[in-house]
Amino acid sequence: MEHVIETKDLTKFFGKRNIIYHLNLKVPKGVVYGFLGPNGAGKTTTIKMLTAALRPTYGEIRIFGLEMPQKRVEIMKNVGYMPEVPIAYEDMTIVEFLTYIGRLSGLKKEEAIKQTKELMRYVGVGRLALNKIKELSSGQKQRVAFASALIADPELLILDEPTANLDPLGRIEFIGKIISLAKEGKTIFVSSHIVSEVEKMCNYVGLINQGRLIAQGRVSELTQIEETEYDIITSDNGKACEFLREKPYVREIWEEEGTIRVQVDPRFLDEFFLQFPKYLTSQGIRLKLFRPHTSPLERILMEKFNIGEESD
Amino acid sequence: MISVLYQNEVYRLLKSRRFKVMLLLMLLPVVIYFFTHEEITEYSAKALEISFQINISQFLINFWASVIGQLIVIIIMSDLLASEIDRGTIRLLLVKPIKKSEIVFGKFFSGITTVSLIFGIPYLVMEIYMVLLYKSGFEGFTATFDDFLYALSVTILVLGSLGAVSMLLSVILSRPLYASLASFGLVFTAQFILPQLPFFDNPERFNLSYQIGVLLKRGFTLHTGLDTYKGDVTMSALFFLSVILLSLTFTLLGLYRKEYEG
The missing domain is CATH 3.40.50.300 (P-loop containing nucleotide triphosphate hydrolases)
Structure with a gap:
């Protein structure tokens, strides 16, 4: 090159x-x-x-x-x-x-x-x-x-x-x-x-x-790291939260200004992606927003610069 | 590229208020001459030339190339590179396809052009005024024009060497004010302090004004008063030329060595 x-x-x-x-x-x-x-x-x-x-x-x-x-x-x-x-x-x-x-x-x-x-x-x-x-x-x-x-x-x-x-x-x-x-x-x-x-x-x-x-x-190559924390907005955040709280792969969940933030165990991401949309569809709940909480590049930076570790 | 830098620098200097003030100051001897000159008894080109040589050399040695003239040159020349370094604009030049030698020589020649105008305009005004005074017309003007050019060349050679030293100090010190003060300190020490030491013979030779007298002697043959200035004209000219070349070389080296953090 x-x-x-x-x-x-x-x-x-x-x-x-x-x-x-x-x-x-x-x-x-x-x-x-x-x-x-x-x-x-x-x-x-x-x-x-x-x-x-x-x-x-x-x-x-x-x-x-x-x-x-x-x-x-x-x-x-x-x-x-x-x-x-x-x-x-x-x-x-x-x-x-x-x-x-x-x-x-x-x-x-x-x-x-x-x-x-x-x-x-x-x-x-x-x-x-x-x-x-x-x-x-x-x-x-x-x-x-x-x-x-x-x-x-x-x-x-x-x-x-x-x-x-x-x-x-x-x-x-x-x-x-x-x-x-x-x-x-x-x-x-x-x-x-x-x-x-x-x-x-x-x-x-x-x-x-x-x-x-x-x-x-x-x-695109550097940011191929799987995200584990997501921001979600649905037409019924209450029900969605209830569902997620029961799941063992959900490490943490809280709602902030109408947005659900959920942290998923990285080993069970596949299950999360399969089960959560299926549940929403079955309950007639519309998904308004679904995105990683931090941008891929931000995650790379935090990881490479050990920002989380330093603050600990 | 050097011509772009040169043109811009000359334009900037000529537009500055500093240039106008300095030019007015240098016109002062002409005004003095206008009010104090002796009565003219002989109206001829020859009489004009003798009088021109006497008056120009007197004003040059005692005013134009004395402390005031030297200070003017120091202020102009030490600002050329130091202001670029001080303001950080030197980095604008370094990211352009322009050689560092072009920067140094472009700046030096623009400074010398400005100095030539500050000193040359009063000499020329003086010449024209004297031609009118002696009623010698075009013949008188041509007779004294080579004297005018010679006086200007001597001024540029001597004060140009001082300017080159100022440029060198400005690269070392990076601030126009510090460079001006250092140059003036150096000039003062070399001209007035060192000659006080007992092992220097004829201490007056260390004075730039004195050296102007020595150099004028060769061209101003009609002014016999200049014979009192003892010294070898060629050696003096070579000395000042060497100072210019050496100072510019070290200025260039300084520019190569320097880093621009600001």
Whole structure:
């Protein structure tokens, strides 16, 4: 498989502090790779090494098969980067800034102006074109930073916590844009600590905690773990609860704001799935909602990061 | 790519309020000359050239290249890279297909262009005013134009070396203010403290203004007063050129070694 980003034993020390420990990332071409981990896990440090802002203490980074930072100039012709905190020349207007970034990316003046106009509309800052960057809100700055990452139509996008400053609507809009960019065949490396966002955007995921890569692979492969806790809403929750309470394979059951939450012994999941729907049908009870209590990715995270054990 | 960076930087510097204030300050000697010049007795291109060389060298040594001029260069040059590092915008440049050497040289030349304008405009205004004063017309202008260019070249060479040192310190210290203070501290120590030590002969040679006098001597042949500045013009020019090249090389090395955590 062709890897756009590949790191080998990537390690970073700050003084004696080990921030990143033997990181072996493999980002295949054309995927949306979610780099997921809690705050302080080392996501931004890794991205800074990928973008040559920091030098690895040891280890290798290859982007498009070229060594970073030795081949930085060649690599960066095809990379768009959006930092966690938007960085921009605050005294420039949006038009000036994007045109300048476009020209630094190797575009001719006319091309840079054309791209700037299109991208301002695309990210929703068209009406603010002549506003100085310092006059923008943090969400608007984030949009400008996203436009600057896209300006040279790069093959690889590296986005560090891209939705951090966006409002809920902006986040939905942004996720939609990432999905449509992925459809165009771009490889997108996106760091986040928000599981639900990664689930919506990414088809590949790398889990990082305390500088170590815990797991990586296709989301669909990683999340093939059977769920044992479910949320259920029926047209008669009382009767459904009564039925479930009598079953020996039900470990725990309680009702909360009209939703039944049930925890099933994993050894008897088959029986649960056979008997419960049959009972509902026989009693004429309609099933309104049936879903795992936690998302598959959340469960993976809890399992891999030992969250349950730590809290015990 | 270097031209994009250069153009943007020059545009940013020329638009700044700082540039306008500095330019006004550097025009002060012209205003002084306007009110205090001696009565003109001989109206000819030759008389104009002698007078131009005397006046330019006096103002250059005593005002333009003195502490105020040096401070201006330090402020401009130490801000070029340090502000990028301090604000984190250097990371925007690093993720673009632009070489680090292009960043250093693009910034340096944009700073030098700005310095050339801050110093060159007053020299030119002075020249034009004197041409009018001596009623020598186009002939007078062409006669003094090479003197104007020579004075400007000397200024750029000497103050450019100071600017290159400021750029080097700005990469090491990463903050424009700290870099300016360090550069000024270095200049002050080198020019005024070190020469006080007993084993330095002719301590005045350590002064940048004095070296301006030495360098002007070769081009300003009509101004015999410059003979008092003892020193080898070629050696002085080579020294300043070496300082520029070495400082830029170390600035580049500093940029390669530096990490950008912020």
